[in-house]
Amino acid sequence: MQKPKTKPMRSVRDILASGPHAQLLSENGLNNELLTLVRKHLSGPGNLHCVNARREDDTLLVHIDSPAWATRLRFQLGSLLPGLRKVPSLNGLQQIQIRILPGAENKSPGKSAASPRLSEESAEMIRKLASAIADDTLRASWLRLAKNTKPQG
Numbered sequence: 001m002q003k004p005k006t007k008p009m010r011s012v013r014d015i016l017a018s019g020p021h022a023q024l025l026s027e028n029g030l031n032n033e034l035l036t037l038v039r040k041h042l043s044g045p046g047n048l049h050c051v052n053a054r055r056e057d058d059t060l061l062v063h064i065d066s067p068a069w070a071t072r073l074r075f076q077l078g079s080l081l082p083g084l085r086k087v088p089s090l091n092g093l094q095q096i097q098i099r100i101l102p103g104a105e106n107k108s109p110g111k112s113a114a115s116p117r118l119s120e121e122s123a124e125m126i127r128k129l130a131s132a133i134a135d136d137t138l139r140a141s142w143l144r145l146a147k148n149t150k151p152q153g
Helices: 012-018 022-041 044-049 067-074 077-085 120-131 136-146
Strands: 050-056 059-064 095-100
Touching: 012 022, 022 044, 022 050, 022 059, 022 077, 044 050, 044 067, 059 067, 067 095, 077 095, 120 136
Parallel strands: 059 095
Antiparallel strands: 050 059
């Protein structure tokens, strides 16, 4: 009895590269090269928070993993753009936009931010302010705020 002929195994990468996904793989490779360039031109630990870079016409979109790092990296844009323009394929770059990944604000589920606490002195000042307010709703809001004090100890 003769064994049935089987085709040799192909890697997923080979299958994707020869199919309709070839353009996506090519774009992904270009985006990874851009990301490497951006990280190389950024100073400090902020470069590790850049998770994606892609070009749209004359704009470079850089995706950051948190709002805090996005703010810090915006201060470096002035030096980043001229540095990237020195790369021949990026010399027509006009601007860089920082984007925050969707859901980055809720990165650590289960951890809620601790609400800020007032010193007893600040709470007392707020209670005095509240006592001078005629509007009952507004006064109640200020008094609720005054209850948010630091624990004694």
